[in-house]
Amino acid sequence: MTMSVPARRRRAPTIHDVAREAGVSRGTVSRFLNGGHHVSAVSARAVEEAIRRTGYVVNRHARSLITGRSGSAAFLLTEPQEKFFEDPNFNVLLRGCTQALAAHDIPLLLMIAGTREEQRRLLRYVTSGHVDGVLLVSSHTGDPVAEQLVDAGVPVVLCGKPMGPGRMAHVAADDRDGARQMVRHLVELGRRRIGTVTGPPDTPGGVERLAGYREVLAAAGLPADDDLVETGDYSREGGERAAARLLARRPDLDALFVASDLMARGALAALTAAGRRVPQDVAVGGFDDSAAAVASRPELTTIRQPWDRISQEMVRLLLTQLSGEDTSAVILPTELVRRASA
Amino acid sequence: MTMSVPARRRRAPTIHDVAREAGVSRGTVSRFLNGGHHVSAVSARAVEEAIRRTGYVVNRHARSLITGRSGSAAFLLTEPQEKFFEDPNFNVLLRGCTQALAAHDIPLLLMIAGTREEQRRLLRYVTSGHVDGVLLVSSHTGDPVAEQLVDAGVPVVLCGKPMGPGRMAHVAADDRDGARQMVRHLVELGRRRIGTVTGPPDTPGGVERLAGYREVLAAAGLPADDDLVETGDYSREGGERAAARLLARRPDLDALFVASDLMARGALAALTAAGRRVPQDVAVGGFDDSAAAVASRPELTTIRQPWDRISQEMVRLLLTQLSGEDTSAVILPTELVRRASA
């Protein structure tokens, strides 16, 4: 079936071949390649032709050696791989970042470094110049990797608010206000005994969403007893267990604010198992507006995180840093999405 | 909190600095770096010291420019991202390959190219030398990307048997024999009306596992009517729908061989919804022995794919190709794992 011998790469054409073919100098070819400034229309056309005829592709190693740039960026996850696979938000974020960078012709490498050993390798890899910058995603912050990268002079943009000291470039949704919107909605529904399943206390989402919940209850003059609060781990199972504990302690609950859609699905299972109807007996609000929200039965009322804009802003901040400027932070608004569960 | 000004990268130390510091030539330093052959113990020690003192790290762009090697490999997925996230097998495979390559100090880049546009970019990226070889995963074969990479002279190893013509290096589990083992098991359980949910007909698993099923039924003298066969798409939902159709058509089914664990979980849901008990009324066998198998209720009897060995072999074949040798294929045995569902 194979018609021709596969074209084993012989000597690949270089800029020199193109120059000879086009009848110009290598300098001119290079200038054409790098934006075409100071190249006459005639030369440009000749070079263009020559590139096509020779099948020339730039040797990125040679280019990188001079420019000190690799021309690519990393999407780094400093969590165990499972996390990544389970959470639908990562999916959306990764796709968004890939597309935003593609518009600048910068490929995005996905790197996962959950273990210490992987993180050591990663650091070596990045600092040895394979990548110009890093988009870092990890829910648990105070992440040592972030610090180490920044210390090594690598441009880094975080997804989510950093919890440690020091200012790091980051993009995040307004967690606290999102929580406020949701709990306010539950209150307006007439609910009075509103529990919450939070994220881990060492994550910004865990802290901020709980704070927003408390603010609204206080403002509404509703009880915010500690036994209305349970901690989850952003996993579906964790949400189910947390909701079950809550329900055992407070069978009189009439609403539940769950700090992620995935956990909310778990909570739904716990409620169903306990014979509660949603939303009639217990109204349930999630957070994220991820794929999990619409896959759920009933569909989840939730808080939309603007993932598209988050990824766009992350890329923008990274590019800014690459061009040598200092960057700061961007906080994006969240929005209540009403569906069936509350 | 920050004690010192972050060490902004000034001029990084080069091999030249190390040579001067160690009192040897750059050639000697380079030889030390590349295996230490033809370097006296004394020189070696001096270089070692100098490297530590200067904090030297090799500039990989310069090295790559000469060797023509990037020193890294890609784990490429030519499917929509969702696929990747849903299927627990990918997770295991990715981790296995990463570790096997790490032992050779080769970082693995995860690249996802589901759309045509992404595949174009990818091809440019890989052929421009960013990566020395590709581990390619895609269930639907006859994948044009694989052919294109091979044509461009890029070392490629496939996971799974290629369906197209031409010989491509690949590693796969023995799908057909796995199916035989499972169906034989169902027959030995005394089941006589055994249905199957297959994978897509354009995937090797879809074809081979169905073939194994048919072989055993024929050998056992059992009916293998077409109405006992439904096609799934390897997703949980697909499995659920397929099983429901099967059940509607053949309410007398007493066993079901489902070509993936994920689909088997869907099938379980369909059976439960139809009021069937598993395994009493209908015995269910899966395929993969993925995380889904033990997460399921009841736990799935299934066919174990040796993912660890598969990833090890994929890496071995890739390294072989990188060293210039031709490679062929490796087929690994599968194994029946008995749990509760059959």
Next chain:
DNA sequence: CTGAAAGCGCTTACAG
């Protein structure tokens, strides 16, 4: 075992 030298393919001031 080791140094001097050539060269990998490209970019970028520097003169014109």
Next chain:
DNA sequence: CTGAAAGCGCTTACAG
């Protein structure tokens, strides 16, 4: 606008 030239940091025969 354009060419000649220097140089990025490394590896690798080639002589010794």
